[in-house]
Amino acid sequence: LLYAQEIVVNTDLWGLTRHHIGLQDVKLTTIRAFVKRPTNDSTFNFQYILDAFATPDPEIIKPADSLAEPWTYSVGTLELTDSHLVFQDNYDQQDADLVVGMLKVKMESLDLSNSVVRFDQVLLTNTQANIRMTSNRRPANSTGPESATNLYDIGFNEVILENISGRYVEETLGQVIDLDLGRALFRSDDINLKKQRLWLDKVEVINTFCS
Numbered sequence: 535l536l537y538a539q540e541i542v543v544n545t546d547l548w549g550l551t552r553h554h555i556g557l558q559d560v561k562l563t564t565i566r567a568f569v570k571r572p573t574n575d576s577t578f579n580f581q582y583i584l585d586a587f588a589t590p591d592p593e594i595i596k597p598a599d600s601l602a603e604p605w606t607y608s609v610g611t612l613e614l615t616d617s618h619l620v621f622q623d624n625y626d627q628q629d630a631d632l633v634v635g636m637l638k639v640k641m642e643s644l645d646l647s648n649s650v651v652r653f654d655q656v657l658l659t660n661t662q663a664n665i666r667m668t669s670n671r672r673p674a675n676s677t678g679p680e681s682a683t684n685l686y687d688i689g690f691n692e693v694i695l696e697n698i699s700g701r702y703v704e705e706t707l708g709q710v711i712d713l714d715l716g717r718a719l720f721r722s723d724d725i726n727l728k729k730q731r732l733w734l735d736k737v738e739v740i741n742t743f744c745s
Contacts, residue, residue, distance in 0.1 A: 540562070544559040554606045558610040558611070562615070563616060566618050567620070568620045569620070570621075571623045573624040608641075609644050611640050612639040613637070615636045616636075618632070619632040627668035629666045632662070633663075635659050635661055637656075637658050640653070641653060651686050652691075653688075653690045653691065656693045659696040663699075663700035667705065686728060688727045689725050691722055691725075694719050696716070697716065698718075713742075715741075717738070719736065721734065721735045721737075722735060723735045
């Protein structure tokens with residue numbers, strides 16, 4: 535299910551005494567994750583982990599102390615290198631294979647109590663992605679969980695993509711999209727996905743092919 539060669543977390547332990555969880559740096563190296571779901575079962579192979587942290591019987595849950603100091607969170611830099619994610623959903627017949635050379639994210643602000651997530655810079659390099667969709671087993675009028683962009687106020691200042699390749703295949707409709715991206719830069723004046731606002735200061739695309 536999951537393998538990690540190295541996980542490094544630089545945190546402020548004294549912050550815990552002030553009800554603050556501060557992660558200055560988080561580095562994940564050589565991560566291997568395999569998410570699967572069989573054809574005849576809607577349960578993923580990580581369900582047992584969710585079950586272990588499931589909420590106990592509501593009748594035995596003690597009421598929260600309304601006077602207790604709330605927890606706050608902050609994150610500095612997140613870095614993921616040399617990692618591979620395989621997603622095989624035989625139940626919904628959707629597969630994805632993602633190989634990440636390096637993903638580095640510098641956070642600007644994180645306020646979970648107000649559902650605010652702002653990224654200063656996102657850098658993604660040397661990455662290959664392949665997505666294949668065979669069919670959709672869900673009824674056409676069914677609705678899934680509300681998307682994260684509707685729940686959170688998400689924004690970016692700068693996104694840099696370098697040496698990205700990918701293929702998207704929709705077998706039912708016969709659609710195939712290939713992407714070979716050399717470099718792309720998106721610098722924003724204001725990006726707010728929740729408000730569906732996208733104002734860009736600079737867009738730069740070099741050595742890129744899409745068909």
